[in-house]
Amino acid sequence: MPLTMPLQVLWVEDSPGDLRLTREAFRDVNPLIRVHVACDVVEATAFLRHEGPHVRAPRPAPMLLDLNLRKMDGREVLDHILDHVREDENLKNIPPVTSSGADADVVKSYQLQANCYLSTPRHCDAFHCLMKSINDSG
Numbered sequence: 001m002p003l004t005m006p007l008q009v010l011w012v013e014d015s016p017g018d019l020r021l022t023r024e025a026f027r028d029v030n031p032l033i034r035v036h037v038a039c040d041v042v043e044a045t046a047f048l049r050h051e052g053p054h055v056r057a058p059r060p061a062p063m064l065l066d067l068n069l070r071k072m073d074g075r076e077v078l079d080h081i082l083d084h085v086r087e088d089e090n091l092k093n094i095p096p097v098t099s100s101g102a103d104a105d106v107v108k109s110y111q112l113q114a115n116c117y118l119s120t121p122r123h124c125d126a127f128h129c130l131m132k133s134i135n136d137s138g
Helices: 016-029 041-048 074-087 105-111 124-137
Strands: 008-012 034-038 063-066 096-100 116-119
Touching: 008 016, 008 041, 008 074, 016 034, 034 041, 041 063, 041 074, 063 074, 074 096
Parallel strands: 008 034, 008 063, 063 096, 096 116
Antiparallel strands: none
């Protein structure tokens, strides 16, 4: 039986409830998925650049970004992170995926060069299907 490498996901999220729900959904879909959490742009950038406590951080694929962060607008976070990604050859292949419940965020996400936009489902079954599609594409 071949060994399967776990899918490494960086999730930029500051809501403990959303984090718990996401971890549970990923675990149900595929127990090999490893969700790494950054709650703001500073931590996400440190994770991606292997700085500070993230020196041994794995390379994520994908990086999921909630656009509704409390401290800093998620669109600003995306723009900031993508500036670092553009500067670093090792990070260019990490697909940034944005999520939100607002349809207006779709256009702005693509303007900021997000690889994909996911509309955050409001029901558990739909959320589980979304996590399965992320797993299947990884």
